[in-house]
Amino acid sequence: MRGLSLFLALLMTALPLARAENRGDKRVVDALGVSVQLVEKPARVVTLIPSLGELAADLCETHYERIVGVSDSTDYPPALKGRSSIGPYHHFNLERVVALKPDLVLATHSGNSKDQIEHLRELGLPVVVVRTESFAEIEQSIELVGKAMGSAPAATALLERFRTGITQLKNRAGARPVANRRRVMLELGDEPLIVAGGKSFLSEALALVGATNVFGDLASAYPRPSTEELIQRDPDAILVLALGDDTAYFAKLAANWKQHPKLKAFKNGNVKILRGDEILRPSLRLLEGLARLERAIYP
Amino acid sequence: MKRILVAFSAWLVVFVFALRFGAVSGADFETIIALRLPRALLASGVGAGLAVAGAVLQTLFANPLCEPYTLGISSGAALGAVLGSTVGLGLAVSGLAGSAFLGAFLFAAVLYLLSRRARITGTALLLSGVMLQFFGSSLVALWMGLTDAAGVQSALIWLLGDLSRARLSGAIFTLGGVISLSIAIGSRWRSLDALLLGDEDAASLGVDLPMLRKRLILLISLLVGLCVSAAGLIGFVGLVVPHFVRGFAGSLHKRMLPLCAIWGAFALTLADLLARVSARPFELPAGVMTALLGAPVFLWVMIRAPKARLTDGTPT
Numbered sequence: 001m002r003g004l005s006l007f008l009a010l011l012m013t014a015l016p017l018a019r020a021e022n023r024g025d026k027r028v029v030d031a032l033g034v035s036v037q038l039v040e041k042p043a044r045v046v047t048l049i050p051s052l053g054e055l056a057a058d059l060c061e062t063h064y065e066r067i068v069g070v071s072d073s074t075d076y077p078p079a080l081k082g083r084s085s086i087g088p089y090h091h092f093n094l095e096r097v098v099a100l101k102p103d104l105v106l107a108t109h110s111g112n113s114k115d116q117i118e119h120l121r122e123l124g125l126p127v128v129v130v131r132t133e134s135f136a137e138i139e140q141s142i143e144l145v146g147k148a149m150g151s152a153p154a155a156t157a158l159l160e161r162f163r164t165g166i167t168q169l170k171n172r173a174g175a176r177p178v179a180n181r182r183r184v185m186l187e188l189g190d191e192p193l194i195v196a197g198g199k200s201f202l203s204e205a206l207a208l209v210g211a212t213n214v215f216g217d218l219a220s221a222y223p224r225p226s227t228e229e230l231i232q233r234d235p236d237a238i239l240v241l242a243l244g245d246d247t248a249y250f251a252k253l254a255a256n257w258k259q260h261p262k263l264k265a266f267k268n269g270n271v272k273i274l275r276g277d278e279i280l281r282p283s284l285r286l287l288e289g290l291a292r293l294e295r296a297i298y299p
Numbered sequence: 300m301k302r303i304l305v306a307f308s309a310w311l312v313v314f315v316f317a318l319r320f321g322a323v324s325g326a327d328f329e330t331i332i333a334l335r336l337p338r339a340l341l342a343s344g345v346g347a348g349l350a351v352a353g354a355v356l357q358t359l360f361a362n363p364l365c366e367p368y369t370l371g372i373s374s375g376a377a378l379g380a381v382l383g384s385t386v387g388l389g390l391a392v393s394g395l396a397g398s399a400f401l402g403a404f405l406f407a408a409v410l411y412l413l414s415r416r417a418r419i420t421g422t423a424l425l426l427s428g429v430m431l432q433f434f435g436s437s438l439v440a441l442w443m444g445l446t447d448a449a450g451v452q453s454a455l456i457w458l459l460g461d462l463s464r465a466r467l468s469g470a471i472f473t474l475g476g477v478i479s480l481s482i483a484i485g486s487r488w489r490s491l492d493a494l495l496l497g498d499e500d501a502a503s504l505g506v507d508l509p510m511l512r513k514r515l516i517l518l519i520s521l522l523v524g525l526c527v528s529a530a531g532l533i534g535f536v537g538l539v540v541p542h543f544v545r546g547f548a549g550s551l552h553k554r555m556l557p558l559c560a561i562w563g564a565f566a567l568t569l570a571d572l573l574a575r576v577s578a579r580p581f582e583l584p585a586g587v588m589t590a591l592l593g594a595p596v597f598l599w600v601m602i603r604a605p606k607a608r609l610t611d612g613t614p615t
């Protein structure tokens with residue numbers, strides 16, 4: 001017993017060693033209101049989710065070497081494909097992140113685990129958390145990441161392009177007569193059926209391109225309605241969001257709607273597959289995704 | 300004493316290996332202290348706690364299939380953790396899921412109230428535990444069905460057993476708690492030994508059965524709640540380690556319980572080490588590893604044994 005308590009006491013004295021110090025005198029307040037101390041222009045950035053890899057890459061312009069670690073399935077821009085991976089975003093490997101010795105870690109509030117983010121902060125790593133659940137938050141996240149990376153001018157330019165793109169979409173949507181508004185279902189999964197609900201920013205995206213989310217009244221972000229419910233609501237179009245490059249699986253999902261030939265969307269040939277990466281990753285490519293969404297609904 | 304030394308050295312070897320190897324090769328001293336040490340300590344504490352809890356439950360209910368989760372306390376913890384992580388009230392202190400502990404405590408309280416009724420028998424209590432288990436897991440499933448994916452993912456990982464959230468202070472707290480609770484349970488070794496003879500004989504030897512049951516349920520609930528809130532649901536250790544230890548050390552608790560604790564610590568530290576390094580760059584859930592390793596080893600020991608030495612808690 002005495003040996004054990006001695007051992008534990010020794011461990012306690014080793015504890016302060018674990019605290020890495022934050023160098024740098026720039027302070028950035030992240031989306032959770034935490035003030036993070038950073039170097040002026042971080043040169044070892046680790047991104048914990050694919051969308052932030054894209055955004056950080058956009059803000060590096062061509063200096064991709066600043067991004068030293070990314071999460072699994074970060075595949076855009078292609079230059080990031082070979083980066084050392086820290087594991088899947090929802091449960092990344094702490095040891096790998098620490099081993100990369102980052103001077104900036106970028107995370108999202110909704111995608112990453114709160115406990116893991118907290119753990120990284122306890123280990124003394126500078127973690128900046130962004131929120132990307134609405135268009136307003138996406139704009140804020142571009143600004144925040146720009147500030148954190150010391151690339152504010154690039155962020156301003158990016159934001160400008162983003163806002164221009166959004167305004168153009170809004171103008172085109174405004175030009176369409178309200179009576180022609182399409183009622184759309186965005187399908188994210190099958191068995192059980194998972195769709196975009198009212199709290200998802202996809203609902204906002206549909207509104208932006210001048211369409212209505214047929215499940216927009218459901219409060220949760222990704223509800224699982226029954227097929228009967230869907231048949232009753234009978235949307236004008238069903239869009240299957242395909243993730244990654246393998247579309248065969250999603251084609252099967254779309255083909256499943258053959259079982260319900262009475263659906264308006266099926267009768268009019270409006271069951272389509274939509275590449276999901278662009279629209280589900282809130283970075284500049286979102287504009288591209290929104291344009292695709294618009295074309296799919298209003299060809 | 301010799302057996303304890305052997306077990307202790309085995310644990311120590313695995314512990315050193317657990318510090319030496321991890322997700323990255325050639326980690327510096329800081330990483331080892333900040334990430335691997337807490338993890339190895341937590342694995343040791345949780346492994347020891349689960350093994351002791353399993354051994355005592357097997358005796359208490361004279362049932363070889365009992366394990367720490369049989370009483371449904373784990374499903375209370377799971378419910379707490381899932382509710383906590385989706386509502387955003389993880390109540391995590393130093394890597395210990397506070398909401399999980401609250402859930403475990405709530406279910407344990409129900410069980411304790413049941414055990415206070417003098418007329419309730421061991422079997423009825425066991426059944427109540429199993430009912431609580433089903434009730435809790437159906438509530439978990441219900442909640443997951445009704446809410447969004449955000450947060451559920453991390454809760455799912457936690458349900459498979461996850462030691463990666465270990466913090467040094469939390470690990471030391473867990474280890475300390477496990478040691479003190481195990482001592483409190485182990486100090487009742489005389490009554491536990493009497494229970495091996497069956498309820499009636501134990502009562503005739505002067506054991507106050509309802510009282511013993513009540514106390515042990517309280518202590519075991521705390522022990523399991525502590526382990527589960529620190530590391531999620533890690534199966535198998537609590538079921539197999541006691542049987543393994545009884546195979547060579549017999550069923551008398553004074554000798555068996557300390558060995559259970561140390562071999563439990565060894566088993567989970569080893570499982571977690573393998574979970575971290577065997578599939579790099581991926582990390583497997585420690586709970587998967589324990590069963591994957593434990594089942595074949597257990598079957599091998601059973602086949603190799605000349606007679607059925609792996610008893611159901613009756614003296615050999």
